[in-house]
Amino acid sequence: MSLLKVSGLTKNFGGLCAVSNVNMEINEKELIGLIGPNGAGKTTLFNLLTGVYEPSEGSIQLNVDGAMKEIGGLKPYIITRLGLARTFQNIRLFKELSVLDNVKIAMHKNIHYGSLQAIFRTPAFYREEALVKERAKDLLKVVNLYEKRNEKAKNLPYGEQRRLEIARALATEPKILFLDEPAAGMNPQETADLTKLIHQIKEQYNLTIVLIEHDMSLVMTICERIYVLDYGKCIANGIPEVIKQDKRVIKAYLGEDI
Numbered sequence: 001m002s003l004l005k006v007s008g009l010t011k012n013f014g015g016l017c018a019v020s021n022v023n024m025e026i027n028e029k030e031l032i033g034l035i036g037p038n039g040a041g042k043t044t045l046f047n048l049l050t051g052v053y054e055p056s057e058g059s060i061q062l063n064v065d066g067a068m069k070e071i072g073g074l075k076p077y078i079i080t081r082l083g084l085a086r087t088f089q090n091i092r093l094f095k096e097l098s099v100l101d102n103v104k105i106a107m108h109k110n111i112h113y114g115s116l117q118a119i120f121r122t123p124a125f126y127r128e129e130a131l132v133k134e135r136a137k138d139l140l141k142v143v144n145l146y147e148k149r150n151e152k153a154k155n156l157p158y159g160e161q162r163r164l165e166i167a168r169a170l171a172t173e174p175k176i177l178f179l180d181e182p183a184a185g186m187n188p189q190e191t192a193d194l195t196k197l198i199h200q201i202k203e204q205y206n207l208t209i210v211l212i213e214h215d216m217s218l219v220m221t222i223c224e225r226i227y228v229l230d231y232g233k234c235i236a237n238g239i240p241e242v243i244k245q246d247k248r249v250i251k252a253y254l255g256e257d258i
């Protein structure tokens, strides 16, 4: 049974059809690439899958405990609780807060103490706070930012801010992780480190990963399967070797070397 099934998904913005009748089926532990020229509808599709936008038409079904549940149009925080997490194309961190606090805040869905326990600083509050802090530190070790845990997020170089975003997404304990252009703005060394990190977290957390990326060498190297969007429509879906040869894909990129 698939983990995520998208059928006839459509999003209209006035007269513009940004996502048009898209079908996708994603299985557990797959690493999927979502590519397409600028304005093809990739981010809009992510926004539909993560509850930022409500679909105009179509369905998004998530496998929840063995049963397919419709999640299209649910609020983003409910979708996060169901196990979908994402990073954004334009980095969204709490820039004035420390690296550690950025991860701790992302863990709020897993915190069990109530506001009264927090106000009166009960033993349960301190116990849970200590656990959250330890888990946040562990996640920072995974993304190799532990040494920078006390720095303000805004002081990290760009590539490290992107890794911090990944740690924040992991903090919600997702089943599926959506990465929106994770390598954007990275130098070749940072991109190589990112490639390693993506493989590592996929194995360590049993993750299914879907990534939007313009860096074709990254996509073709790490993705097991690729969906291609063009003008909102899915024009191809397959393994990298097949996508590279697909005439419609080559035409969509107007000779871009993929």
Ligand SMILES: Nc1ncnc2c1ncn2[C@@H]1O[C@H](COP(=O)(O)OP(=O)(O)OP(=O)(O)O)[C@@H](O)[C@H]1O
Pocket (backbone or CB within 6 Å): 013, 016, 018, 036, 037, 038, 039, 040, 041, 042, 043, 044, 045
């Ligand atoms: N909120 C919105 N209101 C109106 N039009 C929108 C909105 N969001 C996206 N669009 C339009 O929908 C189309 C698809 O945009 P989208 O950002 O999803 O493309 P993309 O494939 O992610 O592009 P890029 O690779 O440049 O990030 C574009 O024509 C864009 O201008």
